Amino acid sequence: MTSVDVDALVAELAQLREENAALRRERDAARRERDELHKAILGMPAAVGVMVGPDHVFKIVNDAWRALNPSLEPIGKPLINVLPAPLGGRVAAMVDRVFATGEPLISANVPYTWPGAEETSFITFHYSALRGDGGEIFGIVFHGLDVTAQMRSQREVQSLNSRLRTFLALAENAPDSIVVTEHGQITYANPAFRRMYGYGAEVVGTPLLDLVDAEGRALLDARRKEGASPGAARAIVTCRRHDGSTFPGEVSTFPIRDDGGQIDAEGAILRDLTEQRRVEQDRQRLQEDLIAAQQRAIRELSTPLIPLAERLVVMPLVGTIDRVRSEQILETLLKGITAHQAAVAILDTTGVRSMDEQVASSLLRTAGAARLLGTEVILTGISPEVARALVEIGTDLSGVVTRGTLEAGVAYALRRRPRSKGRR
Template sequence: MFTEEPSYDVLKTENAFLRARVQELERALEACVPRESAEEQHHVPYRKIFDALPVSLGVYRRDGLSVAMNTTSLELIGGIGDEIIGKFNILEDPSSISAGFVENFQRAAALGKNVTMPPCAYETAGSTLATIDERTVWTETTYVPIKGDAGIEFLVECNIDVTERQKTQKALEEKHALLQALIDNAPMSIFANNLEDRTILVNQRCADAMRLPPEAILGKTPRDLLPEDRAEEYLREDRQVLEKGSGIEWESERVRDGKPYHILMTKFPLRETNGKVYGVCGISMDITQRRRAEADNRRLQEEIIRMQEESLRALSTPLIPIAEGVVVMPLIGSVNGTRAQQVMEALLEGVSRHRASIAILDVTGVTFVDRQVADALIRAAQAVSLLGSNVVLTGVRPEMARTLVEIGADLHGIVVHSTLQSAIQYALMY
């Protein structure tokens, strides 16, 4: 008896059922077998990473016992792991307590969040020839709490070397202190405002002038500190500097305690390293003493010039008494109208002072005489004669004689001698 073979369609249906059943069983199997984590699949070497990190890391149990330290941490303290791990307890270490590490360790554990300490310095072993700064290491410590099933189970101590940062900060602080000392001791008032007109810098001299402590000035605007008219003037000056983009300088006179004083003011823009303006700086110098000194110097110069003029006048018109009642005035060089006037004044004053009866006017050394000067000399002689004195004119050169004739000079009452010697002999025998 033959059995009828299943048709193609029946076989196709059975195969599809079987494939679906296999897929269902595979899914059930996957649900029962735990999968490997991504870390397990890639075999992440956590310990190697922990040791390779360039940051000092130490792991403590919640009770303070050290349970792990990476290579960087051990190198930093110069220790061996077997001497520390499982033996050192931070909560029992006196130096950790006194330095504040324990306090911050416990804070992180209690709060359940990171706690970062201020930078802490300690000295490393090294060459005795090195300076203290070279042996000192600064670290910034952060405690990171690690939670487990029972709460905070571990704390990671992360120490970042901030030595260079501390050195830079120290250098900046020293530079700032130096600049502050310079501006505080400068013989001028120094101040600066930002673009909101608030004071960002003031030196001690400026604060003293305003009769306020520096901290009472910082952050304030000119309208907070000055009378309204002066504040508006101050702000106009700042706007002028900002619009011009460069410094300005001027002098002004003001009144303080009822007394006038002079100041030299300079204002200029403050710029960031990229050239952007962020404020205006002003430097005010009291130049009252300078102005007074300049005025005194001008008066002194005028007095010196006056005395020099008098000395030159005396030298240019010397009057020499040679005997009782006899004076001589020898003239040398050129004679202009001004000097001719001086001759007349000196003759009149000398004749009157010495009560001279004869005045000898010697023109031997006169190089040039024009009509105006010749006339002035004759008038001087005539003026002397009005005082009751006789004038003797000596040393007349041909060109002077010609000039006197051309101008029709009136020589009445004037005795003329060719030489000074003969004039003196005449005067002594008079």
């Protein structure tokens, strides 16, 4: 062996040693990168893991995945044996597709109800194929994010939007005026309000109390302070339209609170009472007319005048006679005498309960007025009790014909009654 060959071997050995050291460094770097990646995966907030083989055996899962359901231990187990049915079958079908095609898949907002859990969780998973150096697929890497909070928030927003749409539909079609104010300024007014007050879009920003007279503003302020709920009040006020005209209205205000219970706006419902007032006035007039008609009917029934024969009328008196009724008796008798051209009128007191000085004076005054019309008045039906009372009060009946009964009075009247107008 020559010296030249030894030098070549030494140089080649040195090169091999350097290449071997470089390979060790690359190996160590790959291990560190793997460990760092593994550590990063385990520490990620999203649920991350690796499954290998066509049975999708769990190789790696991080703490976030375990937190989804701590009772599940997946390492070394196929997917179908880890997730409960029917969830396991659905997820396995999706992962099979990724394993077969290599195409990534996103499963969004999947509902998961873990064994023993009271509420359903929602998770969005991303599945991607793992390939070897030759491009062959040997596993699946997945990461999932618990979107339960977002889903609940989304549902709350949807519910709120639904309620807002419902409120808006009710407000827009309500016959009463509805407004919302912030710091006393109108921020929303429904069509009924705009029609009632004669405003257009310019009503937004207008102070609500500017549409109520000064007395109404003071009344609403007082009612707010008196109310059990701050900002709640109801009052009848005079409202002012855009053109300056006024109308009676009812204003009901109520507070609108935020999620913290603080008042951040105020609602108000306003109603035009013009038609209601008109109806009430018509009802009042109708009631007054009805009462007047009833009183007329009562007067006619309580003081009836009966034409008994030609130029002979009878007025039977029943019950108690007071000042008002004595006036009715006088009015009815005089009108009846004139209408029937009566020569004789009989006032029958059989049904009179008692007779005092006032009643006696009234009857005498009625008889005197009838005589002025040329009619003779006969007083019948005086009971012993009434006769004794008349004597005791000193009533003078010398100018009045009296008979004990109505029959006796009628018989006397028929004899006294002229047979025709010409004989009177």
